[in-house]
Amino acid sequence: MVRLKKIAHIKSDFPAKFGIPRQSGLVGGAEASVVFEEGYRNPEALRGLEGFSHIWILWGFSASEQDGWSPTVRPPRLGGNVRVGVFASRSPYRPNPIGISPVKLEAIEYNAEAGPILHISGVDMMDGTPVYDIKPYVPTDSHPEAVTGFAAAPNGVRLQVQMDREKLGAIPDGDIAVICALLREDPRPAYHNDPERTYGMEYKDYEIKFTVSGNVLQVTDIRTADRRE
Numbered sequence: 001m002v003r004l005k006k007i008a009h010i011k012s013d014f015p016a017k018f019g020i021p022r023q024s025g026l027v028g029g030a031e032a033s034v035v036f037e038e039g040y041r042n043p044e045a046l047r048g049l050e051g052f053s054h055i056w057i058l059w060g061f062s063a064s065e066q067d068g069w070s071p072t073v074r075p076p077r078l079g080g081n082v083r084v085g086v087f088a089s090r091s092p093y094r095p096n097p098i099g100i101s102p103v104k105l106e107a108i109e110y111n112a113e114a115g116p117i118l119h120i121s122g123v124d125m126m127d128g129t130p131v132y133d134i135k136p137y138v139p140t141d142s143h144p145e146a147v148t149g150f151a152a153a154p155n156g157v158r159l160q161v162q163m164d165r166e167k168l169g170a171i172p173d174g175d176i177a178v179i180c181a182l183l184r185e186d187p188r189p190a191y192h193n194d195p196e197r198t199y200g201m202e203y204k205d206y207e208i209k210f211t212v213s214g215n216v217l218q219v220t221d222i223r224t225a226d227r228r229e
Helices: 173-184
Strands: 008-012 031-036 054-060 098-111 115-121 130-136 160-162 199-203 206-213 216-224
Touching (some): 054 115, 173 206
Antiparallel strands (some): 054 098, 199 206, 206 216
């Protein structure tokens, strides 16, 4: 029996599942760090990695709460009512709850106390996600001719994000840009289509409230999230 060892964890700006990009690379400004666990902080293990622009992260769906597994799942992309095979999906509810993401390697920081830290971007992982392996991404991993089945965005449509910038306070432009990029991808499940409903998601220390009517997403409020237990 093979037992996976947690070699690192993700430190990201996504404290909750809702609002995380559905796939890596969709929001380039979504940044994170890979922090190694004790016992795996030897810089020699990363020798040569600086020569690669992208890496694969093998990680665990640690926030998915479900016992057992089902041979079919209902992807949000299909409205949550159509079933497909679990192995034809990227659902977290799998026999082994393992995810894999190609991300951009921005930098490698060598920290005397915490060991080497990988700074990455284009992430789709929640803060605290366990990491089981890291591999370099090479050009032959890319297949531009690949057919993406039901996972393709319908007509490539993204939401139009609107907000009253003057009412949102002194939020840095960089944070606003990432928030807009996240919202354009429509974080709602496909079966949610209620223009009267106010949705909420978290990014960094912000709690973002918004409504969606047709193809327009209206940000109604952004404030600092309450992290008290």
